[in-house]
Amino acid sequence: EIVLAQSPGTLSLSPGERATLSCRASQSVSSTYLAWYQQKPGQAPRLLIYGTSTRATGIPDRFSGSGSGTDFTLTISRLEPEDFAVYYCQQFGTSPRVYTFGQGTKLEIK
Amino acid sequence: EVQLEESGGGLVQPGGSLRLSCIGSGFTFSDYEMNWVRQAPGKGLEWVSFITTSGPTISYADSVRGRFTISRDNARNSLYLQMNSLRAEDTAVYYCAREPHSGVYFDYWGQGALVTVSS
Numbered sequence: 001e002i003v004l005a006q007s008p009g010t011l012s013l014s015p016g017e018r019a020t021l022s023c024r025a026s027q028s029v030s031s032t033y034l035a036w037y038q039q040k041p042g043q044a045p046r047l048l049i050y051g052t053s054t055r056a057t058g059i060p061d062r063f064s065g066s067g068s069g070t071d072f073t074l075t076i077s078r079l080e081p082e083d084f085a086v087y088y089c090q091q092f093g094t095s096p097r098v099y100t101f102g103q104g105t106k107l108e109i110k
Numbered sequence: 111e112v113q114l115e116e117s118g119g120g121l122v123q124p125g126g127s128l129r130l131s132c133i134g135s136g137f138t139f140s141d142y143e144m145n146w147v148r149q150a151p152g153k154g155l156e157w158v159s160f161i162t163t164s165g166p167t168i169s170y171a172d173s174v175r176g177r178f179t180i181s182r183d184n185a186r187n188s189l190y191l192q193m194n195s196l197r198a199e200d201t202a203v204y205y206c207a208r209e210p211h212s213g214v215y216f217d218y219w220g221q222g223a224l225v226t227v228s229s
Contacts, residue, residue, distance in 0.1 A: 032213065035215035037155075039155075044220065044222055045155065045216070046219070047218075050213050056217065096169065098171070099214070100157070102154070
């Protein structure tokens with residue numbers, strides 16, 4: 001089973017700064033099968049990015065995803081106050097069918 | 111507007127059973143594969159189970175296989191999770207999540223149902 005390791009565990013930045021969040025897989029992942037979610041306290045996760053780099057409906061273009069193989073990145077170009085949250089990457093495995101999440105990166109206001 | 115609403119959570123003793131429900135609205139429920147995802151208090155997300163549109167194909171996480179059963183009733187726009195032999199480590203918020211036609215991720219989530227397993 002593929003394990004996803006997210007880094008850093010916590011990222012402290014100020015509004016207006018650029019955020020770079022990493023997701024590293026223990027084995028190669030198809031770029032089609034890598035997604036990112038945002039979760040705020042007390043809320044359900046929200047889909048941000050799927051297929052490594054495609055923004056979900058309504059997601060601002062300051063969010064972008066990239067990567068391939070075992071290394072994937074979520075970038076937030078200029079942080080807005082509402083962006084401070086926990087971010088999870090997720091991949092899909094076919095045999096057996098399984099969905100795996102990273103442990104999350106908490107993006108906090110510095 | 112797509113909406114998913116879970117119900118059926120609560121407090122149950124170890125070894126007990128509970129059935130969660132999720133009603134979908136704002137979309138053609140029968141056209142979408144569905145999942146359950148859970149989140150223990152203060153922890154990350156864990157996928158639990160998957161079901162195809164009409165239910166012939168089902169998958170479970172190793173942690174729940176043999177204890178949990180996923181099902182759906184498309185006539186009622188409903189998804190279910192029957193949880194038996196519950197353990198303290200099953201304590202979590204359980205989310206139902208829709209899987210889009212185009213991929214293997216979760217595009218809409220319910221607000222979650224809290225299940226607490228404790229004596």
